[in-house]
Amino acid sequence: MCLNFVSLFPSNSDIFMPSITIMAKLNLKINGEVKEVDVDPSTPVLWVLRDHLNLVGTKYGCGIAQCGACTVHLDGTATRSCMLTVSMVGNSEITTIEGLSENGDHPVQKAWLDVDVPQCGYCQAGQIMTAAALLDKNPNPSDEEIEMAMNGNICRCGTYLRIKKAVKIASENS
Amino acid sequence: MTSIKTKIGRRAFIKNTSLASGGLVLGFSWLNSCKPKVGLDMAAKELSKEWFELNGYLKIGENGLVTILSPNPEAGQNVKTSMPMIIADELDVDWKDVMVEQAPLDTGAFTRQFIGGSQALRQGWTGLRMAGASARQMLKEAAAQVWKVPADEIKTSGGMLSHEGSGKSATYGEMASMAATMQVPEEVQLKEKNEFTIIGTSQKNVDGMNIVTGKPLFGIDTHQEGMLIAMIVHPPAFGLQLKSIDDSEVRSMPGIRDVFKVKVFNDDYVKTFFDTRTYNEVAVIVGDSTWQVMQAKKALKIECEPIQSSTETRDRFGTTWEQHTPKGLENTEDHYAQMRSRTEKGGEVRRKDGNPEQAFAKAAKVIERTYTAPFLAHNCMEPMNFFANVKDGKAELIGPLQKPEFTEQTLSARTGIPLENIDIKMTRLGGGYGRRSYAHWLVEAALISQRMEAPIKLIYTREDDMTDGIYRPTYHAKLRAALDADNNLIAYHVNVGGVPECPLYENRFPAGAVDHYLAEGWTIDSNITVGSFRAPSSNFMACAEQSFLDEVAEVAGKDPIDFRLELLDRAINKPMEGVTNDYDPARYAGVLKLVKEKSEWGNQDAKTSRGVAAYFCHNSYAAQVLDIVMEDGKPKVQKVTCAVDCGIVVNPDAATNLAEGGIVDGIGNALFGELTFKEGMPTKKNFDTYQMIRMQEAPKEIEVHFVKNNIDPTGLGEPTFPPIFPALANAIYQATGKRLYEQPFLKNWAI
Numbered sequence: 001m002c003l004n005f006v007s008l009f010p011s012n013s014d015i016f017m018p019s020i021t022i023m024a025k026l027n028l029k030i031n032g033e034v035k036e037v038d039v040d041p042s043t044p045v046l047w048v049l050r051d052h053l054n055l056v057g058t059k060y061g062c063g064i065a066q067c068g069a070c071t072v073h074l075d076g077t078a079t080r081s082c083m084l085t086v087s088m089v090g091n092s093e094i095t096t097i098e099g100l101s102e103n104g105d106h107p108v109q110k111a112w113l114d115v116d117v118p119q120c121g122y123c124q125a126g127q128i129m130t131a132a133a134l135l136d137k138n139p140n141p142s143d144e145e146i147e148m149a150m151n152g153n154i155c156r157c158g159t160y161l162r163i164k165k166a167v168k169i170a171s172e173n174s
Numbered sequence: 175m176t177s178i179k180t181k182i183g184r185r186a187f188i189k190n191t192s193l194a195s196g197g198l199v200l201g202f203s204w205l206n207s208c209k210p211k212v213g214l215d216m217a218a219k220e221l222s223k224e225w226f227e228l229n230g231y232l233k234i235g236e237n238g239l240v241t242i243l244s245p246n247p248e249a250g251q252n253v254k255t256s257m258p259m260i261i262a263d264e265l266d267v268d269w270k271d272v273m274v275e276q277a278p279l280d281t282g283a284f285t286r287q288f289i290g291g292s293q294a295l296r297q298g299w300t301g302l303r304m305a306g307a308s309a310r311q312m313l314k315e316a317a318a319q320v321w322k323v324p325a326d327e328i329k330t331s332g333g334m335l336s337h338e339g340s341g342k343s344a345t346y347g348e349m350a351s352m353a354a355t356m357q358v359p360e361e362v363q364l365k366e367k368n369e370f371t372i373i374g375t376s377q378k379n380v381d382g383m384n385i386v387t388g389k390p391l392f393g394i395d396t397h398q399e400g401m402l403i404a405m406i407v408h409p410p411a412f413g414l415q416l417k418s419i420d421d422s423e424v425r426s427m428p429g430i431r432d433v434f435k436v437k438v439f440n441d442d443y444v445k446t447f448f449d450t451r452t453y454n455e456v457a458v459i460v461g462d463s464t465w466q467v468m469q470a471k472k473a474l475k476i477e478c479e480p481i482q483s484s485t486e487t488r489d490r491f492g493t494t495w496e497q498h499t500p501k502g503l504e505n506t507e508d509h510y511a512q513m514r515s516r517t518e519k520g521g522e523v524r525r526k527d528g529n530p531e532q533a534f535a536k537a538a539k540v541i542e543r544t545y546t547a548p549f550l551a552h553n554c555m556e557p558m559n560f561f562a563n564v565k566d567g568k569a570e571l572i573g574p575l576q577k578p579e580f581t582e583q584t585l586s587a588r589t590g591i592p593l594e595n596i597d598i599k600m601t602r603l604g605g606g607y608g609r610r611s612y613a614h615w616l617v618e619a620a621l622i623s624q625r626m627e628a629p630i631k632l633i634y635t636r637e638d639d640m641t642d643g644i645y646r647p648t649y650h651a652k653l654r655a656a657l658d659a660d661n662n663l664i665a666y667h668v669n670v671g672g673v674p675e676c677p678l679y680e681n682r683f684p685a686g687a688v689d690h691y692l693a694e695g696w697t698i699d700s701n702i703t704v705g706s707f708r709a710p711s712s713n714f715m716a717c718a719e720q721s722f723l724d725e726v727a728e729v730a731g732k733d734p735i736d737f738r739l740e741l742l743d744r745a746i747n748k749p750m751e752g753v754t755n756d757y758d759p760a761r762y763a764g765v766l767k768l769v770k771e772k773s774e775w776g777n778q779d780a781k782t783s784r785g786v787a788a789y790f791c792h793n794s795y796a797a798q799v800l801d802i803v804m805e806d807g808k809p810k811v812q813k814v815t816c817a818v819d820c821g822i823v824v825n826p827d828a829a830t831n832l833a834e835g836g837i838v839d840g841i842g843n844a845l846f847g848e849l850t851f852k853e854g855m856p857t858k859k860n861f862d863t864y865q866m867i868r869m870q871e872a873p874k875e876i877e878v879h880f881v882k883n884n885i886d887p888t889g890l891g892e893p894t895f896p897p898i899f900p901a902l903a904n905a906i907y908q909a910t911g912k913r914l915y916e917q918p919f920l921k922n923w924a925i
Contacts (some may be wrong), residue, residue, distance in 0.1 A: 010648030039463075040465065040466070042465075051403070051463045051465070054493050056388070056397070057388015057389070059556070060464075060633075061555055062861055063636055066860065088925070091388075097386075098387070098388050100387075113382050116379055116382060118250070118381075118382065120249055120554075121385035122604030122605060125386075151870050152868075153794060154866045154868060156553055156554065156607070159831065159835060160872035161873070161876055162834070162871065
């Protein structure tokens with residue numbers, strides 16, 4: 001493995017450390033397929049998905065794991081891909097919004113359509129991934145548990161009530 | 175039926191009909207741009223092989239499918255669904271047979287292709303109806319020719335034409351080819367409002383499936399072969415300008431192609447209203463991938479120098495004004511001190527009714543309060559970005575923006591590329607709220623592409639997005655009210671201003687409802703740039719005015735809703751001579767009465783505290799009752815009951831969603847929204863310090879009730895936003911006995 005000082009620090013740290021970057025070939029398990037990427041190992045998964053694999057459903061919002069727009073599943077756990085460096089993934093399975101279901105028919109996606117949740121829609125892939133991971137672990141969450149799980153995902157359009165309603169419907173239907 | 179001349183938007187009909195009359199307009203690349211609607215039984219239907227364009231807004235396939243182009247950008251207000259619904263209703267087709275695509279920017283074909291001021295539906299309404307109605311008329315004319323019967327005997331319904339006398343009938347698809355050759359009618363009949371079959375029904379977001387499956391809908395998702403990534407580095411503080419860049423370390427970093435300075439506007443260019451740019455010169459880094467450019471961005475060293483004070487001429491649609499930009503590094507505490515002292519000097523009198531000085535002098539009670547609010551950052555979830563490919567004297571641009579018509583002109587002026595060689599494709603906006611009206615990043619993207627001779631995508635980091643300016647201004651208002659011995663409001667005085675804009679609407683309530691009225695405004699120059707932010711000015715004035723009136727009602731010993739209704743009654747029954755008010759007092763009173771009824775005002779349980787507020791803006795009326803309970807000494811919003819009068823509601827469930835959003839967004843900004851400055855530098859640059867409302871702080875329940883009437887639609891994106899600030903403040907007062915005069919409200923909290 002290469003020496004990489006950057007990855008020792010939070011990716012958006014104000015302290016700049018010049019990196020000695022060596023590109024590395026990595027095999028990533030994404031949406032059930034193995035993808036080979038040739039990138040600087042300090043690259044966050046978010047940018048590997050968006051720039052190198054053209055999986056742009058995962059969104060950039062803040063880059064510091066504060067808004068949840070970049071949420072993916074890492075072995076089924078909701079994870080902020082903007083601060084997850086590609087070198088940390090190892091053999092774990094990554095699922096993105098594109099891989100959540102074949103035809104948009106995951107119970108969470110169906111509930112989202114049923115309630116017609118989105119306004120601008122930019123944050124919704126992240127919201128859906130967080131919700132799907134929640135229901136996977138806790139199929140019947142209480143209101144408080146939903147609020148707790150979803151609190152890391154910002155929606156400036158203010159669709160929170162519909163998100164909560166859709167999570168409940170998905171919970172009933174899954 | 176209402177007969178109407180096809181004057182509005184006629185250019186569209188004529189231009190495109192002449193195109194169509196040359197033959198069939200075939201279904202070109204629509205598979206790429208046009209996505210079937212959610213829940214549409216499209217799979218069951220063969221997609222059309224041929225399309226017949228009846229006008230710029232719609233084409234009909236030989237099998238009866240209809241493609242409707244939505245002219246305005248979509249930012250989450252759902253116009254991409256509701257605007258085509260209006261066309262489809264007048265065309266008289268089944269909504270399930272309609273497919274929607276985003277129209278290209280075409281100022282020849284469409285009118286007012288921009289969003290802002292909650293005006294898309296209000297100003298689009300008649301033109302969209304005519305687009306549908308004139309196409310329906312052309313279909314009838316076609317059938318009349320084929321069947322040799324009078325056109326006015328032909329009826330339409332659900333995409334079918336029929337003639338009772340002859341028993342003949344045909345689908346729109348069967349007549350589309352012929353209809354495309356018909357003359358555009360000089361005059362068309364619009365439906366009576368009680369004949370609407372689609373308008374007024376809840377229809378799902380046409381992009382719903384694409385959103386929940388993560389399809390590339392947004393500008394930031396744009397990708398083209400050979401595309402490079404560009405980012406900017408701007409000076410760290412307002413009052414500074416870029417002097418030089420030291421790229422020695424950066425040039426050799428992996429994946430970095432070039433580093434240079436870009437000058438956004440030329441020195442002699444007269445900037446228009448939407449050409450605001452904080453830092454006219456910025457450093458640019460171009461590279462192969464986003465992460466590589468982000469790394470280089472951290473390493474780039476720039477040298478800055480103080481700006482000099484300047485005055486430049488700006489042009490607002492033909493009216494020019496002088497904009498003064500002072501030098502210096504500004505601080506938030508200085509802004510507040512300056513605003514306090516500026517208030518005492520008084521402002522420019524913008525309206526004076528009666529004799530306010532005398533009324534205040536002889537009043538039994540005078541109440542005086544001051545209110546302040548900070549700068550706010552827009553914080554669209556999709557950071558600013560744009561794709562550009564400029565080559566061979568042509569510019570292709572793809573991305574999210576609110577005012578493409580204007581930005582296109584700006585780009586043409588900057589690059590010399592004629593308008594006809596500029597192609598702007600509008601993507602879905604990951605939030606706008608006013609910020610995307612100021613599309614300097616489109617110009618930057620084009621200049622970067624031109625220099626690189628390659629397609630590029632410019633992306634602002636979240637930090638760039640938050641610290642690059644164009645904020646909601648900071649404001650300060652002093653309000654005074656005079657009551658007579660019987661507790662009637664006899665005089666009202668508003669003295670308000672801001673850095674650097676004044677939020678005064680002198681003709682709004684309570685103007686016209688009180689005999690003696692004085693409105694004055696002022697501004698303080700600043701080098702911090704500002705611009706439209708969801709319900710500009712109203713987003714502050716509502717809070718000051720409606721918090722104040724709540725307090726005045728209390729001093730007068732009156733119920734806050736009754737007190738407002740009393741004032742509105744006066745405006746309705748004894749209108750003042752010789753003055754013009756912006757609002758209709760009867761509609762204003764209407765939403766207050768509706769919210770009073772629906773919230774069961776006065777019947778709340780013992781642990782719930784309630785606040786009420788109402789406001790008129792963007793041609794619509796909203797009143798809200800907000801319920802809170804105190805938990806651990808902090809307010810928890812339980813429920814909001816909202817009454818809205820925005821005329822005809824085109825898509826009720828989507829309208830409810832938008833109203834809910836305005837309420838949630840408003841509560842968030844009221845509680846937490848604040849951007850402060852130290853030595854010109856924004857003190858917050860990302861969501862770790864800039865607090866946004868999250869699910870836990872959102873109300874548990876929101877009820878939205880629309881006033882039912884047949885008035886043409888007015889705004890909805892903004893009107894529910896301003897009154898929620900004071901409704902919350904007034905509820906918190908009921909719970910705590912503490913009046914809130916400063917935003918964000920959280921600041922008033924002992925933590």
